[in-house]
Amino acid sequence: MRFLSTRGGSPVTFKTALFDGLAPDGGLYVPETIERWSDAEIDRLPRRTLTEIALRVLRPFTRGEIDAAVLEAVVVEALDFDVPLVEVEPDVYALELFHGPTLAFKDVGARVMARLMAALHDAEEPLTVLAATSGDTGSAVAHAFYRVPGTRVVILYPDGRVSPTQEAQLTMFNGERANVRAYAVAGSFDDCHRLTREAFGDADLRRHMRVTSANSVNIGRLLPQMVYYFHALGERANGSAAVRSTLVCTPSGNFGNLTAGLFAKRSGLPIEQFVAATNINDVVPTYLTTGRFTPRPSVHTLANAMDVGHPSNFERMLWLYRDAVDAMRRDVSGCAFTDEDVRLTIRDVFERRGYLLDPHSAIAYRGLNGRPGIFLATAHPAKFAEVVEPIIGRPVEKPAALAHALAKPRHVIRITASYDAVRATVTG
Numbered sequence: 001m002r003f004l005s006t007r008g009g010s011p012v013t014f015k016t017a018l019f020d021g022l023a024p025d026g027g028l029y030v031p032e033t034i035e036r037w038s039d040a041e042i043d044r045l046p047r048r049t050l051t052e053i054a055l056r057v058l059r060p061f062t063r064g065e066i067d068a069a070v071l072e073a074v075v076v077e078a079l080d081f082d083v084p085l086v087e088v089e090p091d092v093y094a095l096e097l098f099h100g101p102t103l104a105f106k107d108v109g110a111r112v113m114a115r116l117m118a119a120l121h122d123a124e125e126p127l128t129v130l131a132a133t134s135g136d137t138g139s140a141v142a143h144a145f146y147r148v149p150g151t152r153v154v155i156l157y158p159d160g161r162v163s164p165t166q167e168a169q170l171t172m173f174n175g176e177r178a179n180v181r182a183y184a185v186a187g188s189f190d191d192c193h194r195l196t197r198e199a200f201g202d203a204d205l206r207r208h209m210r211v212t213s214a215n216s217v218n219i220g221r222l223l224p225q226m227v228y229y230f231h232a233l234g235e236r237a238n239g240s241a242a243v244r245s246t247l248v249c250t251p252s253g254n255f256g257n258l259t260a261g262l263f264a265k266r267s268g269l270p271i272e273q274f275v276a277a278t279n280i281n282d283v284v285p286t287y288l289t290t291g292r293f294t295p296r297p298s299v300h301t302l303a304n305a306m307d308v309g310h311p312s313n314f315e316r317m318l319w320l321y322r323d324a325v326d327a328m329r330r331d332v333s334g335c336a337f338t339d340e341d342v343r344l345t346i347r348d349v350f351e352r353r354g355y356l357l358d359p360h361s362a363i364a365y366r367g368l369n370g371r372p373g374i375f376l377a378t379a380h381p382a383k384f385a386e387v388v389e390p391i392i393g394r395p396v397e398k399p400a401a402l403a404h405a406l407a408k409p410r411h412v413i414r415i416t417a418s419y420d421a422v423r424a425t426v427t428g
Contacts, residue, residue, distance in 0.1 A: 003016075003017040004031075005028070005029060006316060007026065014219075018219065019120075019121075021211075028219075030219070030320075031061060035267065036266075041056070042268060046234045046237040047234075054224070056230075058071060078111035078115050083095065083096065083228055084099070085374070092370075092372060093374045093375070094365070095231075095376050103379060104378060105136075108228060109222065109224045110140040113214065113220040114145045121150055126150055127212060128426060129153045129211075129212055129214045130200075130212070133155055133157045133162075135305030136378075138156075138170045139170050142180045145180060145214075147179065153180040153214070156182075156183055157170055157192060158185055158191065159187075162304060163384055163387070165382070165386075166304075172408045175409055185414075186414065189308060193254075193308075196215065205427070215254070215256075216254055216259075217313070222259060225260035225261075229260070244270065245271070246374055248274055248374050248376070249275040249365070249375040250274055250275070250376050251361065251375075252306065253305055253308040257378075258332070275367040276332050276334045276335075277337065278306060278335075279336065280301060281301070283295055283296065288325070296310075303360045304359075306360060337366050341362075343391050345362040357377070358378070358381040359387055361378055364377065
């Protein structure tokens with residue numbers, strides 16, 4: 001398997017794509033081919049475990065570079081938590097992706113990526129992992145790489161634009177002599193993302209040290225997210241003779257999660273259509289309506305992990321559909337919701353069904369619009385207690401991992417939204 005840049009260039013190996021993060025031309029790596037599963041393999045999904053599915057999903061992309069036994073060890077160690085499919089109401093299911101160590105879906109991709117890097121990394125050459133986060137990515141990356149030998153992690157997050165709970169998880173290692181540091185940037189997520197791109201484009205920096213990305217621009221974090229789409233349809237079949245075609249709603253910010261789902265569909269997974277559900281940062285739903293992609297500064301919302309005005313993975317989506325909006329529309333529809341929509345949805349579902357949604361999962365539920373299907377529940381509601389509790393009028397029980405993070409002293413390190421400040425954190 002070889003990987004190409006969305007902007008052209010020569011194909012590279014999986015290892016090169018994994019450690020480069022971005023292609024030299026600034027493009028994003030994509031697989032040269034997407035191997036199609038047979039109908040028989042799809043029908044066996046209900047009888048396969050999560051790790052068995054992960055092995056089958058990742059094997060074509062890593063073949064020839066990672067020994068089968070090593071790959072098995074990677075996924076068994078990374079995916080050591082449940083991903084249950086819960087029926088919220090008749091024929092409407094939540095795929096709960098928040099049972100990992102940081103209580104967010106990004107644990108799946110980050111934990112697999114960290115272990116793939118550990119398996120392939122030359123320990124004699126230190127690796128600096130740089131990530132921008134609008135909320136949950138950073139804490140997932142921090143936990144995934146914490147104490148991984150030969151690595152150093154630098155995380156940038158927008159100061160004042162993440163929840164107190166998210167900031168506690170992001171900064172919990174700042175007070176230690178650890179290999180992980182998180183920095184509060186005086187700006188938006190788009191500023192953080194721009195600064196990481198500047199670092200990856202800094203030829204002098206990359207000559208002197210090995211720097212890679214841990215955002216979903218990195219193919220090593222995106223590919224593992226294919227796994228739970230296969231898992232979800234297997235769970236939905238629930239012992240029936242065949243896996244049925246299903247509508248799936250994916251809450252979308254930087255669009256890595258949805259891109260992984262589109263890769264899964266290209267692999268033969270019978271997903272009827274995707275709903276790309278966003279908050280009011282709706283540049284992709286607008287594109288699907290008008291055919292025009294117009295990035296703009298992000299606006300802060302209750303679903304802050306989706307506050308992205310220029311989603312980088314949309315470049316992969318355009319590559320996948322050869323810039324043809326009509327082709328993309330056959331597989332993806334879009335919708336956008338306000339903060340008031342989020343509040344009303346959380347209250348309504350809790351009162352009617354006794355099921356508690358976080359703001360991002362509320363947008364995903366709302367995107368199904370009452371139709372049968374699966375929506376991705378991407379974060380535990382306790383991560384957004386300051387939003388959820390006033391809506392339902394009662395406290396939300398905090399899982400042990402979250403209570404531990406909140407109990408630790410907060411060590412916030414603030415920097416300006418300048419590349420000089422970021423370069424100093426990376427090289428310091």
